[in-house]
Amino acid sequence: MSHYGNQEIARAETALQAGRPYEKSNEGHNQMFDNVKELQEHHNKEFAHGATKKSRGEQLDEQLAEQDREIVQRMDQAHKQSEQAHQHKHKAE
Numbered sequence: 445m446s447h448y449g450n451q452e453i454a455r456a457e458t459a460l461q462a463g464r465p466y467e468k469s470n471e472g473h474n475q476m477f478d479n480v481k482e483l484q485e486h487h488n489k490e491f492a493h494g495a496t497k498k499s500r501g502e503q504l505d506e507q508l509a510e511q512d513r514e515i516v517q518r519m520d521q522a523h524k525q526s527e528q529a530h531q532h533k534h535k536a537e
Contacts, residue, residue: 477483
């Protein structure tokens with residue numbers, strides 16, 4: 445394999461690790477937008493610099509926040525059930 449071929453493989457592997465496609469197809473290249481804001485959003489998404497994936501810390505923060513919401517919801521349900529049981533107990537007396 446030539447030296448040039450190794451460079452292409454290295455670039456493709458680097459692109460895969462960064463989560464970006466190495467070669468973009470030209471399909472849909474000429475697109476029309478209804479307003480400038482949509483064009484800017486498309487341009488920012490298409491030509492963004494830096495990592496396009498969420499960081500590991502950001503993913504963990506989201507998971508922990510979701511777990512916290514579930515725990516609070518379960519605690520609220522348990523509290524409501526205990527209040528209802530307490531009210532029924534006093535009504536029965």
